[in-house]
Amino acid sequence: MEKGKTRDGYCLGIESTADDFSVGIATFKGEILANVISAYIPPEGGIHPREASRHHAEVASKVLEEAFRKACIKPRDLAVIAFSQGPGLGPCLRTGAAVARALASYLHVPLVGVNHCVAHIEIGKLKAGAKDPVTLYVSGGNTIVAAFDAGRYRVFGETLDIALGNCLDVFAREAGLKQKPGEPFGAIVEKLAKSGKRLVPLPYAVRGMDMSFSGLLTAAIKALQKGDYKLEDLCYSLQETAFSMVVEVTERALAHTEKKEVLLTGGVAANRRLQEMVRFIAEEHNAKFCTVPSEYAIDNGAMIAWTGVLAFTHGITTPIEKSYVRLKWRLEEVEVPWMK
Ligand code: ATP
Ligand code: FE2
Helix, strand or coil, rough: CCCHCCCCEEEEECCCCCCCEEEEECCCCEEEEEEEEEEEEECCCCCCCHHHHHHHHCCCCCCCCHHHHHHHCCHHCCCCCCCEECCCCHHHHHHHHHHHHHHHHHHHHCCEEEEEHHHHHHHHHHCCCCCCCEEEEEEEEECCCEECCCCEEEEEECCCCHHHHHHHHHHHCCCCCCCCCCEEEHHHHHHHCCCCCCCCCCCCEEEEECCCHHHHHHHHHHHHHCCCCCCHHHHHHHHHHHHHHHHHHHHHHHHHCCCCCCEECHHHHHHHHHHHHHHHHHHCCCEEEEECCHHHHHCCCHHHHHHHHHHHHHCCCCCCCCCCCCCCCCCCCCCCCHHH
């Protein structure tokens, strides 16, 4: 049977919180028909929000067309449009929201504003077959340990300053490493860390259930500049220290909630060493270790489309006048009626 003709409803999801512009198409049954991602790579340095948003505006129509082509459906087949409403970078979010509003108005279909962090958890559950996990979500902009309780995903622990992925990226840039398309800094650090042997003492900062990575980053950069250690050893030590921090908090959340699954997601979830460490604590607590293919762990439109389906089929829509972007929209502010 032809792919696009067999389902009862389709949701198109637009993701544009940071450096990726992505469009996904999901059926109401949870099949992902398309997930097209266009990543913005800055010529040098970190992401400049306005330049990233320009990239998003430039690629939007091409990415949309490709998503429709891959899904074998037409715009008129859509039942609902979802978009990442926050948290994220203002100019980037606004570009995605504008595309979503235009499409929804033109097609006369409802709009759903999706929380980006909820979407990471939902696609993780869908793709890894988890039902009610403790989630460790680690990316360039977020470091969150969360679990469902009383109608919402509660944040058990988070970073007090920079995110884990950002810590790896800044260290890699300071070390003069060069990023190639499709090769994130974190992956380069991971490769170098494999030949590291010596554990350099670096500050380990867990405060209650929260974490801090900026002191660790500064110490690692200082050690690098002093030239007393091999880069491989520093990459290895940075990973071991930072990963132990997130794993400690995840383990405590697991012990406290007594959940039976641990879900690892976000761009840093691609790291094999981190996977190994999280798997270890999951097994210690008789919980299932779940992780997602990288295409669905990084920022992607499919997660917005699927969360849009969950929200829409539980009566949630976002009127255009309430579709303003929410730069600091926190995970625990969002009700998730589909989990009840
Ligand atoms: P968010 O908006 O959710 O914060 P993001 O914009 O940071 O996401 P992601 O693609 O989810 O985007 O995550 C990117 C991060 O993942 C970068 O910091 C990158 O270095 C890191 N990363 C990617 N691959 C690896 C790896 N193999 N090991 C460690 N980190 C990795
Ligand atoms: Fe993300």
